[in-house]
Amino acid sequence: MKDRLGGLSGRIGLAMAGGRSPWGKPGGSGNSGGGGGDDGGDKPPSGDDAPRGPRNPWLPGGSSGEERPRRSASIEDIFKNRGPEGPRRSGGGGPGGPNFRMPRRAGGGxxxxxxxxxxVGVGLLLTMVHQVGAKEQGLVTTAGKYSRTLPPGLHMTGPWPIQSVEVADxxxxxxxxxxxxxxERLILTSDQNLVxxxxxxxxxxxxxxxxRFQLADPVETISEVAEAAMRAAVAEHKLDQVISGAGRAQIEERVRVRTQQVLDAYRAGVIIQGVDIAKADPPARVVEAFKDVSAAQQDADAEANKAxxxxxxxxxxxxxxxAAFDRIYAEYKLAPEVTRRRMYYxxxxxxxxxxxxTIVETGNVTPYLPLPEIQRRSQQAQPPAPGAQ
Structure with missing residues (x-):
């Protein structure tokens, strides 16, 4: 405000120095000498003249002869075209350069x-086009209600938020x-053991x-149903069958069938492809005793195999x-005497x-002849071979 007042004082001073009357009438240098002439000096306005006063510095400038109606300055006029960066100017002559304006249509709009x-139209169009992959399906809902299922391919639906699509593998x-x-997950077997x-x-x-819509938590439901089916299947087998692996294939198949039957009754919309048992061990608290029992069982099995x-x-x-006696008997029936003698010999x-x-049944020979003793004596009586030490 002080700057504005200082500028106003400067303008009034310049007007007075240039011979311009503060009452709005111009004064000339030619009429100023000696006070001669009709207009020898500035006169105050008479009653017939319109009230005049000092020129308003806030109005746009004009020619010296053009008179404009007087208008008092207001605070709105002072700050109307003033921003944080300084006075605003229309046109391109200011230090800030020309102001940017949006282009106008032919009609001025x-x-x-x-x-x-x-x-907005492009955005809505993008929400209407959906690409469904080869392994996927799309679920279309209209205002939150199920509408249809999209197979693989390119499809068009209503714009969002009227229709929305959820794609899943x-x-x-x-x-x-x-x-x-x-x-640890312990399950009871048929012989009252835990595995x-x-x-x-x-x-x-x-x-x-x-x-998507039938069950609140499908994955949790699958887990609970499979666990119930596994407990029922293990309860039909003994501990050795579960641990040794002899009955694992049968248990896995029974669990798969039972789980699928229950989920179909729930209308869960899933297919059980298979069940794989990863570990079947005794409880951790009885592992050492179970190892001893297993070792004894293995020894018993080894002895049973030997027997x-x-x-x-x-x-x-x-x-x-x-079989040999049967063959001999067949020969005996064909020739009993010969077969009997042969068997005797x-x-x-x-x-x-x-x-x-050696027993010899001949009259010219001694009934008992100790041939082995004679042979042993003859071997002892023979001299050693030459060169033998």
Missing amino acids: SWLPLAVAAV VTSIRSVAIPDGNE DLSYRVRWNIKDLAQF EAYAQQVLARAQGDA ETMESVLGKTDK
């Missing part, structure tokens, strides 16, 4: 509404680990609409002897061949 409408195999982590069992359930989506092998050998030998040969006595 603004292009801004059309630009905003075009941006329905082909890839997913899995649920039970238990989730390294925690620490961990397994994995493989599944994928069959009906996307049912999977079974010996029994098989004895049985095979007995079967061979029986073979029997006596096998018995007497193990003795060191």
Whole structure:
């Protein structure tokens, strides 16, 4: 405000120095000398003249002869064209350069509404086009209510938020680990034993609409149903069958079938692809005792296998002897006398061949001749071979 007042005082001073009357009438240098002439000096306005006063410095400048109506200055006039950076000027002569203005249409209207409408239209068009992959399906909802399911391909729907599309993978195999982590999960077997069992359930989506809207938490439901089916299947087998792996394949198949039946009854919209048992161990608190029992069981199995092998050998030998006797009996029936004599000779040969006595039934020979003793004495009486030490 002080700057404005200082400028006003300067302008009044310049007007007075240039011979301009503060009452608005111009004064000339030619009429100022000696006070001569009709207009020898500035006179105050008479009653017939319009009231005049000092020129308003806030009005735009004009020619010296042009008179404009007087208007009092107001605070709005002072700050109307003034911004934080200084006085605003129309046109391009100011230090800030020309002001930017939006281009106008032929009729003088603004292009801004059309630009905003075009941006909104493109955005709505993008929400209407949906690309569904080869392994995916799209779920269309109208105002939050299920409308239809989109197969793979390019599809058009209503704009958002009237219609929205949720795309999900329905082909890839997913899995649920039970238990989730390294925690112990004990299950009771048919012989009243506990086994620490961990397994994995493989599944994928069959009906996307049912999977999305039928159950509150489909993954948690699959986990709970599979665990119930596993406990029922393990309760039908003994501990050795579960741990040794002899009954694992049967348990896995029963769990898969039972889980699928329950989920179909729930209309969960999933397919159980398989169940894989990852670990079947005794509880951690009885691991050492179970190892001792397992070692004893293995020793018992080894001894039982040895006894079974010996029994098989004895049985095979007995079967061979029986077959040989059957052949001899067949020959005996064909020639009883010859067969009897042959059997007698073979029997006596096998018995007497193990003795060191020789019996000769001839009258010219001594009934008992100790041939082995004579042979031993003759070997002792022979001199050693030359060069032998």
